[in-house]
Amino acid sequence: MTSQPLTVHNWSRAILHLDVDAFFTSCEQAVHPELRGKPVVTGLERGIVAAASYEAKARGVERGMMIPQVRRVCPDAIILPSDYETYSLFSLRLFAVLRRFSPEVEEYSIDEAFVDLTGLRREYCGSYELIARKINATVTGELGIPVSIGVSLTKVLAKIASKWNKPNGLTAIPGREIHLYLAELPLEKIWGIGSNTAALLRKLGVRTALAYARCSEGFLAKHLAKPHLQVWHELNGRSAHPIITESKSSYQTISKTRTFTPPSHDESFVFAQLSRNLEDACIKARRHQLAARRLVAMLRTQEFRDAAIELKLNRPSAYPADLFRFLREGFAQIYRPNVPYRSSGVVLAGLVSARNLQYSLFENATQVEKVGRIYQAVDELRERYGKHTVQHGSSLLTQQRAQHESERGDVPQRKTNLLPGENRKQRVGIPVLDIEV
């Protein structure tokens, strides 16, 4: 049974999955070449590990670990504040490079992409594996970051392939060889199968990915839900998850969180953080012409205890002025005095297109339009002079702390070591190499 292929078609489709190895720290090593081969950790400003280089992982550093603990397990670790601006630039470049090879690119996350290569063999005069090799060479050559690539017939299989041999891996799984890769693969390693589903499957006598792939459709339909059935199709080489090429226009939710160091129990300061989260989230929503129907406010205490509240808005909006009323209400319910808080967050949910919004019956349409015009002006000012040129008074307190941050050395080098003409808010959109020549 194990020798029987799952499908006789080798390449009915060719889907590539690419994943940057240790993305944040790899970006750091790309712009600071002297950090290559060394244990590097990012997340200094948050006090916990956001990313660890392979060298750091080998020394026992894990994601989410507290920084003092990192210093204990790996005393020579280079611990850096996160430089999200640079990471975003690398991310944009990554997707741009992939689009040179195929127009069908799905930006799955900041450092992960799916690319549909079907039919491109003729164009590149070679196998899909060869195209994957070219992609690998281009990304590592031009961007200087290591990637792991998997190519197979479906997204689920491509993801298994890219994880097969990390870091710097390249694995191609043609249809006739799928069963060889699934034979020993634990169920949890399949994209879309969680630990609960895996436990249930084991109770039903299904123990490996291959056994799962060989289940009958009727059996799965009886015990599992539709998404798991789609995974089953994908494992058998039949595509059920299309490549979504729209570049990040359909956000299901938009969230913005901030950790402030040191923690604070100052009520107005904590609210200012939340207010800034809301402003940031709304900026992103407006950029994608979306409006939220629900708002979630979250606070996290120094002891990592979370409190959150979800609020329903009277109408979809991406204007903080409309939302502050709800935010204050929610804040009053979750905030407890004299408790030190370490981070805050806002989630905009129930997103709808902001292009043709309906006003509710009892609303003053001119008033709503007026608010819209104000934010249009705010957005224009932002584009011209940088983020938060104009901001809400309730967010002002966050800036005092920002100055403290730079004194503590928690701000990435890129933001302190400015090029001529740059300022604190706006820098050139090109990664800067930190090399002494």
Next chain:
Amino acid sequence: MKDMKKGTIDHTKVQSRVATLKQFYQRKGRMPSFSEMAQLFRLRSKGAVAKVVDQMEKQGVLRRDSTGRLIPRSVNHSLRVLGAVEAGFPSPAEEEIADTLSLDDLLIENREATFLLRVSGDSMNDAGILPGDMVLVDRGRTPESGDIVVAEVDGQWTMKYLRKRGESVTLVPANARYKPIRPQRELKIAGVVTGVVRKYK
């Protein structure tokens, strides 16, 4: 010549019609319907209006939204950009300006592979690269002899001219106070310098 005339667009007529549309839009705050346009343009059928609208769409004066309704593109505010509509036949100067390069386009050939680097040393002074300058480094280019490259030589970073002669590779400075470098163990070229930016003010 007759055939040519058939395909070309009568610009003065289009202009006057755009002006009419503009007036209507400013007065009523909306676009006219096809039958209203027939009246405005003194056309007898909506089919004729459709042709005119098509023409305007091609010229970029009008746009349609996803439901097929008309959106003014230049009628309302960006008339100045089109210039042509207000000031008669487009002047050659206005036509040309649309095809200019930004400084970015001029300096950067391969956007994804280009990095900035601030120069600290003076070993390339005579090549016109001074301490404090920003150089653009292209990681995607194959370095050729004569290129200025950023390279790691035996564990040390440097920026020099690359000289290849047969099998031998030398890194040559542009400053008499420095000596050419012959890599002993290893030479890794990070990228080719494609431009220098110096900002005085």
